[in-house]
Amino acid sequence: MTPGLAAIAAELVVEPGVAPAAAVAVAYREGDAWHLESGAAGKLACSSDTPLTEDCLFDLASVSKPLVAATLVRSSQNGALSLACPLTQLLPCVRSTPAERCSLEQLLSHRAGLKAHVPLYAPLASGRAFDRSAALREAAQAMRSECAGAAPGAEQPPLYSDLGYVLAGAAAEHVSSEALDALLLEHVAKPLNLRVGSARQCLREDPQFFARVVPTEVVPWRGGELAGVVHDDNAWALAGHGLSGQAGLFGTAAAVARFGAAVLDALAGRDERWLDRAAAAFLCRARPGGTLRAGFDGKAGRGSSAGERAGPLTFGHLGFTGTSFWCDPERDCVTVLLTNRVRFGAERERIRLARPRVHDALFTWAGARM
Numbered sequence: 001m002t003p004g005l006a007a008i009a010a011e012l013v014v015e016p017g018v019a020p021a022a023a024v025a026v027a028y029r030e031g032d033a034w035h036l037e038s039g040a041a042g043k044l045a046c047s048s049d050t051p052l053t054e055d056c057l058f059d060l061a062s063v064s065k066p067l068v069a070a071t072l073v074r075s076s077q078n079g080a081l082s083l084a085c086p087l088t089q090l091l092p093c094v095r096s097t098p099a100e101r102c103s104l105e106q107l108l109s110h111r112a113g114l115k116a117h118v119p120l121y122a123p124l125a126s127g128r129a130f131d132r133s134a135a136l137r138e139a140a141q142a143m144r145s146e147c148a149g150a151a152p153g154a155e156q157p158p159l160y161s162d163l164g165y166v167l168a169g170a171a172a173e174h175v176s177s178e179a180l181d182a183l184l185l186e187h188v189a190k191p192l193n194l195r196v197g198s199a200r201q202c203l204r205e206d207p208q209f210f211a212r213v214v215p216t217e218v219v220p221w222r223g224g225e226l227a228g229v230v231h232d233d234n235a236w237a238l239a240g241h242g243l244s245g246q247a248g249l250f251g252t253a254a255a256v257a258r259f260g261a262a263v264l265d266a267l268a269g270r271d272e273r274w275l276d277r278a279a280a281a282f283l284c285r286a287r288p289g290g291t292l293r294a295g296f297d298g299k300a301g302r303g304s305s306a307g308e309r310a311g312p313l314t315f316g317h318l319g320f321t322g323t324s325f326w327c328d329p330e331r332d333c334v335t336v337l338l339t340n341r342v343r344f345g346a347e348r349e350r351i352r353l354a355r356p357r358v359h360d361a362l363f364t365w366a367g368a369r370m
Helices: 003-014 061-077 104-108 132-141 162-176 180-192 199-205 233-239 253-268 277-284 350-367
Strands: 021-030 033-042 315-319 323-328 333-339
Touching: 003 021, 003 033, 003 333, 003 350, 021 253, 021 350, 033 253, 061 104, 061 162, 061 180, 061 253, 061 277, 061 315, 061 323, 104 162, 132 162, 132 233, 162 180, 162 233, 180 199, 180 253, 253 277, 253 323, 253 333, 323 350, 333 350
Parallel strands: none
Antiparallel strands: 021 033, 021 333, 315 323, 323 333
């Protein structure tokens, strides 16, 4: 553990009461080599005095999305699926829905016209049976009102949507006849040697998973404190202990930083063994109409959670549980913040102020060593 980074996590997240646990990591490139440092602060669980360590795993929430997008891009390079063909050819259960002609590219870049979220899990919350195919059709029918009259399959203005990733992940599973977490292991986690995976994969790899995973929120209808199960209710309904397109991964801050470094290497053409430059550009390039890309988000002109130190070409992603990471291609630097801020209640918004401060501190820390 690097004392300086642990202090950043403590002083900017844990001590102000943003979250009971926080881990941070920085990856920066110097010459031909990447350097990675990480730190952690707080308690593993509110009910114990066990200190958090760097090898504890967090629910990554929507930070799962860039890894899922990379999985689908790698699958497309292998010819397993097409990012351009209509969704209905990949996922027959959405036939005759408004989203049936949307492409995976539109889904991954949040340009399919879908709503941000609908409670697909509602039957479970009320004690009724859950029908996964019916839930996927509900997601495919949830078009925004302003997009209802658009031509089928036409690209829509960007609006962040979990539902697009729900459908993209389900399409990849149907075409491959493999679970999404198995695909991600094959295409991302294993080739990059990342300590990241679904709950069932983490438990399979580490019998001490439940002793190392950071709890999230207390949710009465799901049995109380969520520890070692995904926080996202739709992901829980759709995939259980597996992975849904929008959420379901657990990992360490160091693993997220290594993923970001691999994307930067591919984007620069330095190392294309895992992902070639064109594929990395597909994921990271700016797209018209906003900051949303195909797997990542760009840094907003004002008020970005990436902070002030990150360059204008910076890209990354946020997660609802209190996670975020940002990759600056001009500086070859990745900064990561993982927290369980929802443990204090999902409605608390202190994380909005903490994120830019933490990432500023991490970019500053890296800059002093580059």
